[in-house]
Amino acid sequence: MKSHCDLSELDAFSAVARHCSFRKAADERGVSASALSHAMRALEERLGVRLLNRTTRSVTPTEAGHQLLATLLPALADVADALHKLTSRQQIPTGTLRLNVSRPAARLVVAPLLAPFMTAYPRINVELAADDGLSDIVAKGFDAGVRFGESLAGDMIAVPIGSPQAFVTVAAPCYLKRHGVPKTPHELLEHVCIGRRFPSGKLYKWEYLAEGQPLRLAVPGPLILEDDALMIQAAKDGIGIAYVYEEMARADIAQGQLEELLVDWKALSSSFFIYYPSRRHVPPTLQALIAFVRERKSQ
Template sequence: MERNELNDLLAFATVARERSFTRAAAKLGISASALSHAMRNLEARLDVRLLARTTRSVAPTEAGERLLDTVFPALASIEDGLASLAHWRDSISGTVRLTASTYAAQTVLLQKLPAFLLAHPEVKVEVNVEDRLSDIVSEGFDAGIRFHMSVDKDMIAIPVGPTLRAVIIGTPAYFKRYPPPKKPADLKDHVCVGFRLRSGAIMPWDLEEDGREFNIRPNCQFIANDGALMAAAVRSGAALGYMMEEEVADEIADGRLIQVLDAWCVPFPGLHLYHPSRRQSPPALRALITALRE
């Protein structure tokens, strides 16, 4: 295989993953027009259409998906081999690409990433904040940060946050209008706020009784996909909310919020950084993991 053919295959895999000539060109360090020209030449040499183009998007065809499935593992192996050479360098350097949920970005990265960047000026960190679950392998991420229950079993998962608990809370003004629930079934008679997941479903309230887990889908007058809006509705006294205990601990302590159904709200594993099982992780990623665990 000639060097230009390998370059074109790498370019094709980047376009197929990014679904954009502009983003792929930026990652490859070339112009979008040069990249488009290279893809047309590759399709001409192979005599098959690999990419379906519109004025707004680009995506691999069925033949392109087949080629991507074939070449991506080989390209990833080459990248791993090159990355492993960093073990013989004195300095930690390179790029780490992360995907993280909004909560992970606000509670872990916001606190610890700035100090890591100051300590490792040769490391470039790219963070994509989104609440959908990403396939970190196919989308080209080195690692992700999500709640432990969201991490695939075949990933290496390292805790980077404490054990958490979600609690059910309301204001004293709310409980003047509604009696506090004594058991989970009483929630059907209460007004609650709900969180809309990307799937379209309303996030259930996960409770536990005598070791048996069950979900409550509350009666929601207000539904949003933004935590700040939901919290504002709860703090106004309009409804009950299901929020992280650490976010409302001070308000519970001073009586601004009242916690109910405490016995049914149990701890769960918190945020974990996860990455594919590889014999050698890049030094920059290992250094970042160490920083986030501290």
């Protein structure tokens, strides 16, 4: 005679014994009372032990049924707890989040988020590639990128991250003492400027607003760099005038090592965006980052 029984049968017996009712136990489990009664008779036959006393008005555990129930209840509770923990673990984002981020975005908006984000999601590993080019994030296996909005392809989903970023025109007091202070953007053409070259090879044109209209200038200069920190240092050394992110130059301006120029001509601020391809299944790690960014933005 086989005494094997599965967990569902034992759980069903536990329900009948706890409720002392086939009907209540059946309602709890979503089955019919007659099906549950037949299942219990089959269980008793396999075990060779009567587990339930039945009358037309009641169902109560036998002595053997009470003994089995006393053993089953903590065991079933342990199983339920283990399954709950497993399900909860699956709901907590786990894995690696790969981001392709421009160097300014990495410094200005991503780096300040890393510590709080990784504290909030300790099971997420972040892999960040600083890249000023417009890489194909899909082809290179990245989950998302971070760039200025105007540089993004139209088929990308974009979510703003961090505060809008402005550019400033700056120079060291020693440079301005030697060469004078430009009063309009066009006067930059007579000055020594520190150029910026994109990874694509194109030189960046400095941007201003002239009576509400955008103005873009190709400025002259003997020094061309790709990194804002180097541009700021070159400007502080008196080499020339630089056009850099305001947030990166703010401390040097406050300390008097740099002076901000052409304040009335400053262009409008731009925002960085997390962007990723339009697809139905967004990785849980990226969902977590987007939710985190949105929550901080709403605070």
